[in-house]
Amino acid sequence: MNNYKTDTICVQGGYTPGNGEPRQIPIVQSTTFKYATSEDMGKLFDLEASGYFYTRLQNPTNDYVAAKIAQLEGGTAAMLTSSGQAANFYALFNIANCGDHLVCSSSIYGGTFNLISVTMAKMGIETTFVGPDCTEEELNAAFRPNTKAVFGETIANPALTVLDIELFAKVAHAHGVPLIIDNTFATPVNCRPIEWGADIVTHSTTKYMDGHGVAVGGCIVDGGNFDWMAHADKFPGLCTPDDSYHGITYAEKFGKEGAFITKCTAQLMRDFGSIQSPQHAFYLNLGLESLHVRMPRHCENGQAVAEYLNAHPKVASVTYCGLPGDKYYEVGQKYLPNGSCGVVSFELKGGRDAANTFMKALKLAAIETHVADARTCCLNPASSTHRQMTDEQLAAAGIPAGMIRLSCGLENKADLIADLEQALEQI
Numbered sequence: 001m002n003n004y005k006t007d008t009i010c011v012q013g014g015y016t017p018g019n020g021e022p023r024q025i026p027i028v029q030s031t032t033f034k035y036a037t038s039e040d041m042g043k044l045f046d047l048e049a050s051g052y053f054y055t056r057l058q059n060p061t062n063d064y065v066a067a068k069i070a071q072l073e074g075g076t077a078a079m080l081t082s083s084g085q086a087a088n089f090y091a092l093f094n095i096a097n098c099g100d101h102l103v104c105s106s107s108i109y110g111g112t113f114n115l116i117s118v119t120m121a122k123m124g125i126e127t128t129f130v131g132p133d134c135t136e137e138e139l140n141a142a143f144r145p146n147t148k149a150v151f152g153e154t155i156a157n158p159a160l161t162v163l164d165i166e167l168f169a170k171v172a173h174a175h176g177v178p179l180i181i182d183n184t185f186a187t188p189v190n191c192r193p194i195e196w197g198a199d200i201v202t203h204s205t206t207k208y209m210d211g212h213g214v215a216v217g218g219c220i221v222d223g224g225n226f227d228w229m230a231h232a233d234k235f236p237g238l239c240t241p242d243d244s245y246h247g248i249t250y251a252e253k254f255g256k257e258g259a260f261i262t263k264c265t266a267q268l269m270r271d272f273g274s275i276q277s278p279q280h281a282f283y284l285n286l287g288l289e290s291l292h293v294r295m296p297r298h299c300e301n302g303q304a305v306a307e308y309l310n311a312h313p314k315v316a317s318v319t320y321c322g323l324p325g326d327k328y329y330e331v332g333q334k335y336l337p338n339g340s341c342g343v344v345s346f347e348l349k350g351g352r353d354a355a356n357t358f359m360k361a362l363k364l365a366a367i368e369t370h371v372a373d374a375r376t377c378c379l380n381p382a383s384s385t386h387r388q389m390t391d392e393q394l395a396a397a398g399i400p401a402g403m404i405r406l407s408c409g410l411e412n413k414a415d416l417i418a419d420l421e422q423a424l425e426q427i
């Protein structure tokens with residue numbers, strides 16, 4: 001499958017039925033799996049044989065869908081998680097423990113910011129935040145001897161900054177640590193971070209991958225390129241025996257291609273149990289089957305709406321990297337030549353009050369804590385998803401209090417623009 005184009009992988013990747021087997025991926029609705037002998041099962045527990053024994057760790061339906069996403073991202077291994085939050089937590093905690101340090105772009109999803117700056121800080125993991133367009137020198141200065149990973153988002157939610165993935169990868173690698181990229185908004189249809197040097201890619205599959213607003217989920221993909229053993233002193237969890245797993249050394253036994261996801265499954269999924277349900281994985285796969293058809297339409301609508309808003313006298317500013325003159329236009333052209341996503345951010349001249357009047361008047365665009373859905377929706381991040389952030393943190397993340405995040409769905413763009421027009425008249 002890896003030789004096929006993205007479109008074909010979206011439709012047929014991850015699962016190839018044998019003779020007489022179901023054409024669509026089967027939902028393996030079973031918590032457990034049967035074996036003939038204790039010895040057979042013992043081999044699974046020792047990671048001597050691959051197979052299933054309990055759905056808290058692994059389930060065939062999930063693995064078909066994870067394999068499709070791995071193929072889409074050009075990775076070597078992947079796992080599904082119950083949410084995007086779980087995916088980012090696992091990806092980071094798989095290599096950073098108490099006493100360790102992370103370098104992170106300040107322009108990230110509010111939930112991830114909270115996870116890293118509050119909850120993981122309580123676990124003894126410190127983070128230095130850097131601006132998404134910091135210089136190489138500034139990025140270098142953020143590292144400490146105990147830094148274990150660099151984290152950022154291809155297109156940040158909701159600030160819509162575009163990360164210079166190549167630069168972040170280069171600096172991360174110079175310090176002997178991997179770059180983890182949350183590729184939720186771009187999806188592998190519009191950007192494949194591993195090709196630009198990223199080592200681990202995460203997703204909130206809740207967004208475009210599902211695309212229909214039906215199932216919360218996440219995914220972690222390993223690019224299989226990071227040489228853990230070359231930095232064994234930094235990553236003892238991967239490069240020394242795991243006493244909780246019969247003394248296995250993941251990087252030795254599973255190599256660059258498999259160590260990260262195997263450890264993440266065998267330790268973190270075993271202990272935290274944030275598995276995606278097989279039913280949700282099935283829904284996710286239905287979404288993936290049309291991802292390559294939907295993304296261009298989301299982008300077409302996003303571009304048309306961004307251009308319309310940009311020319312409107314009541315609009316103070318529009319953020320969309322497809323607009324010439326946008327701060328991220330050039331970097332967007334490099335990493336997202338076929339379009340970015342359907343999410344457009346803009347600020348009305350009347351600030352927070354105008355934003356709320358405007359949003360109330362919209363008929364097609366519903367106010368929702370959601371993005372990347374087939375149905376257009378909108379949100380004022382400062383009064384919802386990002387309300388835990390101080391004004392200074394909001395400013396650092398590029399989210400003014402009066403900003404509206406509009407997620408353009410798959411409707412007709414003329415209808416979307418007419419809806420915006422009548423709502424703008426109400427202000």
Ligand SMILES: *Cc1c(COP(=O)(O)O)cnc(C)c1O
Nearest residue numbers: 083084085109157184204206217
């Ligand atoms: C939504 C989102 C998350 C969190 O994902 P959930 O599925 O809601 O847990 C993480 N990163 C980004 C970029 C997101 O948009």
